[in-house]
Amino acid sequence: MAYSGHVVDPYVDANGFLKNTLGIVDADTLEKYEAELVFVRQLELVNAPVTGKYDTAHICALHRHLSLGGRNTGD
Structure with a gap:
C-alpha cells in the first residue's frame, strides 16, 4: 500500500x-x-x-510476537 502526504515519514520510502x-x-x-x-x-x-491478563502490556506482547519483534528477519 502506498502512502502519500506532506509530512516526511521515516517509515515510508521515497516511492511512498x-x-x-x-x-x-x-x-x-x-x-x-x-x-x-x-x-x-x-x-x-x-x-x-x-501469558497475561489481556491488558495493554499483554496485547503489546502478542503484537510483538506476531510482528516478529526482536527476531532477525534478514535485516
Whole structure:
C-alpha cells in the first residue's frame, strides 16, 4: 500500500511504500510474505502462549510476537 502526504515519514520510502525489514518493495509480495510469517508465529502461540491478563502490556506482547519483534528477519 502506498502512502502519500506532506509530512516526511521515516517509515515510508521515497516511492511512498511502507518500509520493512525484509526490503520488499512490491505490495503483493510483501502481503504474501507477511501472511506466511504471521501464520507461523500464530502456530507458535499454540505451543508457547504469551501469558497475561489481556491488558495493554499483554496485547503489546502478542503484537510483538506476531510482528516478529526482536527476531532477525534478514535485516
